[in-house]
Amino acid sequence: MPNHDWHVDNNSNPQTIVPVESDEAVISPYRLYRFLTQLDDILLAHSDDASRLAQIRPLVRSFLNESPWMMMQCPAPDPKRGWGVTKLYDEADYPLTIQLVSWNPGMTSPIHNHGAWGLVAILDGQERNRFWQPQEANQPMIQASEAILEPGDLITFMPDAIHQVEALGNDPVLSFNLYGETDFTQRFHYNAETSGTKPF
Ligand SMILES: [Fe+2]
Numbered sequence: 001m002p003n004h005d006w007h008v009d010n011n012s013n014p015q016t017i018v019p020v021e022s023d024e025a026v027i028s029p030y031r032l033y034r035f036l037t038q039l040d041d042i043l044l045a046h047s048d049d050a051s052r053l054a055q056i057r058p059l060v061r062s063f064l065n066e067s068p069w070m071m072m073q074c075p076a077p078d079p080k081r082g083w084g085v086t087k088l089y090d091e092a093d094y095p096l097t098i099q100l101v102s103w104n105p106g107m108t109s110p111i112h113n114h115g116a117w118g119l120v121a122i123l124d125g126q127e128r129n130r131f132w133q134p135q136e137a138n139q140p141m142i143q144a145s146e147a148i149l150e151p152g153d154l155i156t157f158m159p160d161a162i163h164q165v166e167a168l169g170n171d172p173v174l175s176f177n178l179y180g181e182t183d184f185t186q187r188f189h190y191n192a193e194t195s196g197t198k199p200f
Pocket of ligand 1: 112113114163
Protein backbone atom coordinates (compact mmCIF):
# COMPACT_ATOMS: atom_id res chain seq x y z
CA MET A 1 0.00 0.00 0.00
CA PRO A 2 1.16 3.56 -0.56
CA ASN A 3 1.51 5.22 2.78
CA HIS A 4 -0.25 8.46 3.49
CA ASP A 5 -1.67 8.96 6.96
CA TRP A 6 -3.64 12.04 7.92
CA HIS A 7 -4.94 13.20 11.28
CA VAL A 8 -7.58 15.93 11.72
CA ASP A 9 -7.72 17.66 15.11
CA ASN A 10 -10.73 19.09 16.92
CA ASN A 11 -10.27 22.43 15.08
CA SER A 12 -10.51 20.64 11.71
CA ASN A 13 -6.82 21.17 10.97
CA PRO A 14 -5.33 18.22 9.09
CA GLN A 15 -1.73 17.11 9.45
CA THR A 16 0.18 14.41 7.62
CA ILE A 17 1.67 11.68 9.77
CA VAL A 18 4.62 9.48 8.92
CA PRO A 19 3.24 5.93 9.18
CA VAL A 20 4.90 3.65 11.72
CA GLU A 21 4.88 -0.12 12.00
CA SER A 22 2.50 -1.65 14.49
CA ASP A 23 4.04 -2.94 17.74
CA GLU A 24 1.54 -5.76 17.72
CA ALA A 25 2.63 -9.10 16.33
CA VAL A 26 0.58 -10.05 13.29
CA ILE A 27 -0.42 -13.67 13.05
CA SER A 28 -1.29 -14.44 9.46
CA PRO A 29 -4.11 -14.74 8.56
CA TYR A 30 -4.93 -11.73 10.70
CA ARG A 31 -8.53 -12.52 11.61
CA LEU A 32 -11.09 -9.87 12.45
CA TYR A 33 -11.43 -11.17 16.02
CA ARG A 34 -7.68 -10.71 16.61
CA PHE A 35 -7.87 -7.18 15.26
CA LEU A 36 -10.82 -6.44 17.57
CA THR A 37 -9.00 -7.86 20.57
CA GLN A 38 -5.92 -5.74 19.90
CA LEU A 39 -8.13 -2.72 19.33
CA ASP A 40 -9.80 -3.36 22.66
CA ASP A 41 -6.40 -3.51 24.37
CA ILE A 42 -5.48 -0.12 22.91
CA LEU A 43 -8.73 1.44 24.09
CA LEU A 44 -8.21 0.07 27.59
CA ALA A 45 -4.61 1.28 27.74
CA HIS A 46 -5.20 4.79 26.36
CA SER A 47 -7.95 7.12 27.50
CA ASP A 48 -7.40 10.12 25.25
CA ASP A 49 -8.58 9.96 21.67
CA ALA A 50 -5.41 11.32 20.00
CA SER A 51 -3.27 8.66 21.71
CA ARG A 52 -5.76 5.98 20.81
CA LEU A 53 -5.75 6.99 17.16
CA ALA A 54 -1.94 7.07 17.05
CA GLN A 55 -1.96 3.43 18.17
CA ILE A 56 -4.91 2.41 16.00
CA ARG A 57 -3.52 3.73 12.68
CA PRO A 58 -0.68 1.16 12.37
CA LEU A 59 -2.97 -1.61 13.65
CA VAL A 60 -5.50 -0.88 10.90
CA ARG A 61 -2.73 -0.81 8.29
CA SER A 62 -1.59 -4.27 9.40
CA PHE A 63 -5.16 -5.55 9.31
CA LEU A 64 -5.90 -4.16 5.85
CA ASN A 65 -2.63 -5.49 4.44
CA GLU A 66 -3.59 -8.96 5.65
CA SER A 67 -7.25 -8.81 4.66
CA PRO A 68 -7.72 -8.55 0.87
CA TRP A 69 -11.12 -10.26 1.37
CA MET A 70 -12.45 -6.93 2.52
CA MET A 71 -12.71 -5.65 -1.05
CA MET A 72 -15.07 -8.53 -1.84
CA GLN A 73 -17.27 -7.65 1.17
CA CYS A 74 -17.77 -4.02 0.12
CA PRO A 75 -21.39 -3.36 -0.89
CA ALA A 76 -22.22 -1.91 -4.28
CA PRO A 77 -23.69 1.59 -4.01
CA ASP A 78 -27.49 1.56 -3.96
CA PRO A 79 -28.56 2.84 -7.41
CA LYS A 80 -31.06 5.32 -5.95
CA ARG A 81 -29.14 6.58 -2.91
CA GLY A 82 -25.72 6.41 -4.55
CA TRP A 83 -24.06 4.79 -1.55
CA GLY A 84 -23.98 1.52 0.38
CA VAL A 85 -22.89 0.39 3.86
CA THR A 86 -22.10 -3.06 5.23
CA LYS A 87 -21.62 -3.28 8.99
CA LEU A 88 -18.58 -5.45 9.55
CA TYR A 89 -18.90 -5.15 13.30
CA ASP A 90 -21.48 -3.45 15.54
CA GLU A 91 -22.22 -4.88 18.97
CA ALA A 92 -24.82 -3.35 21.29
CA ASP A 93 -23.32 -1.47 24.25
CA TYR A 94 -19.83 -1.83 22.86
CA PRO A 95 -18.11 1.35 21.75
CA LEU A 96 -16.93 0.32 18.28
CA THR A 97 -18.46 0.30 14.83
CA ILE A 98 -16.74 -0.98 11.71
CA GLN A 99 -18.31 -0.36 8.31
CA LEU A 100 -17.44 -1.01 4.69
CA VAL A 101 -18.78 1.93 2.71
CA SER A 102 -19.18 2.63 -1.02
CA TRP A 103 -19.95 5.96 -2.73
CA ASN A 104 -20.73 6.60 -6.37
CA PRO A 105 -18.54 9.18 -8.12
CA GLY A 106 -20.02 12.66 -7.82
CA MET A 107 -21.66 12.03 -4.42
CA THR A 108 -20.97 14.71 -1.81
CA SER A 109 -21.77 14.38 1.90
CA PRO A 110 -23.22 17.11 4.10
CA ILE A 111 -20.70 19.02 6.21
CA HIS A 112 -20.55 17.07 9.47
CA ASN A 113 -18.60 15.92 12.46
CA HIS A 114 -18.93 12.48 14.06
CA GLY A 115 -19.07 13.12 17.82
CA ALA A 116 -16.65 10.19 18.11
CA TRP A 117 -13.08 9.42 17.14
CA GLY A 118 -12.97 7.93 13.67
CA LEU A 119 -10.74 6.36 11.06
CA VAL A 120 -11.36 5.99 7.32
CA ALA A 121 -9.05 3.95 5.07
CA ILE A 122 -9.53 4.17 1.31
CA LEU A 123 -9.64 0.74 -0.34
CA ASP A 124 -10.47 1.89 -3.87
CA GLY A 125 -11.38 5.07 -5.74
CA GLN A 126 -10.50 8.64 -4.88
CA GLU A 127 -12.09 10.85 -2.24
CA ARG A 128 -11.84 14.57 -1.56
CA ASN A 129 -12.03 15.60 2.10
CA ARG A 130 -12.82 19.24 2.78
CA PHE A 131 -12.20 20.48 6.32
CA TRP A 132 -14.46 23.22 7.66
CA GLN A 133 -14.37 25.61 10.60
CA PRO A 134 -17.59 27.20 11.97
CA GLN A 135 -17.65 30.93 12.75
CA GLU A 136 -19.95 33.06 14.88
CA ALA A 137 -23.72 32.70 14.36
CA ASN A 138 -24.86 33.65 10.85
CA GLN A 139 -21.32 33.91 9.56
CA PRO A 140 -20.16 31.61 6.75
CA MET A 141 -17.96 28.70 7.68
CA ILE A 142 -14.33 28.75 6.54
CA GLN A 143 -12.97 25.89 4.49
CA ALA A 144 -9.65 25.39 6.24
CA SER A 145 -8.09 23.03 3.71
CA GLU A 146 -8.66 19.81 1.83
CA ALA A 147 -6.99 16.49 1.13
CA ILE A 148 -7.39 14.06 -1.78
CA LEU A 149 -7.24 10.49 -0.50
CA GLU A 150 -6.17 7.59 -2.71
CA PRO A 151 -6.27 3.82 -2.16
CA GLY A 152 -3.92 2.99 0.71
CA ASP A 153 -4.43 6.37 2.36
CA LEU A 154 -5.84 6.53 5.85
CA ILE A 155 -7.30 9.44 7.81
CA THR A 156 -8.21 9.77 11.48
CA PHE A 157 -10.58 12.29 13.01
CA MET A 158 -11.01 13.72 16.46
CA PRO A 159 -14.67 13.92 17.60
CA ASP A 160 -15.09 17.63 16.75
CA ALA A 161 -13.28 17.53 13.38
CA ILE A 162 -15.67 18.83 10.70
CA HIS A 163 -15.41 17.50 7.18
CA GLN A 164 -17.24 16.92 3.92
CA VAL A 165 -16.40 14.10 1.55
CA GLU A 166 -16.82 13.91 -2.21
CA ALA A 167 -16.29 10.81 -4.33
CA LEU A 168 -14.04 11.73 -7.27
CA GLY A 169 -13.01 9.87 -10.43
CA ASN A 170 -15.00 7.31 -12.40
CA ASP A 171 -15.25 4.41 -9.97
CA PRO A 172 -17.02 4.08 -6.59
CA VAL A 173 -15.00 4.98 -3.52
CA LEU A 174 -14.70 1.96 -1.22
CA SER A 175 -13.59 2.54 2.34
CA PHE A 176 -13.07 0.84 5.69
CA ASN A 177 -14.57 3.03 8.42
CA LEU A 178 -13.98 2.59 12.14
CA TYR A 179 -15.67 4.73 14.80
CA GLY A 180 -15.65 4.95 18.57
CA GLU A 181 -18.73 5.53 20.67
CA THR A 182 -20.81 8.39 19.29
CA ASP A 183 -21.96 11.22 21.56
CA PHE A 184 -25.16 12.05 19.70
CA THR A 185 -25.52 15.34 21.61
CA GLN A 186 -22.30 16.47 19.92
CA ARG A 187 -22.80 15.12 16.41
CA PHE A 188 -23.98 17.71 13.87
CA HIS A 189 -24.65 18.66 10.29
CA TYR A 190 -23.41 22.19 9.56
CA ASN A 191 -24.73 24.96 7.33
CA ALA A 192 -21.83 26.42 5.32
CA GLU A 193 -23.58 29.78 4.95
CA THR A 194 -24.56 30.38 8.59
CA SER A 195 -22.35 28.06 10.69
CA GLY A 196 -25.64 26.74 12.08
CA THR A 197 -25.99 23.14 13.24
CA LYS A 198 -28.62 20.40 13.15
CA PRO A 199 -28.45 17.08 15.00
CA PHE A 200 -26.96 14.33 12.83
FE1 LIG B 1 -17.56 11.66 8.03
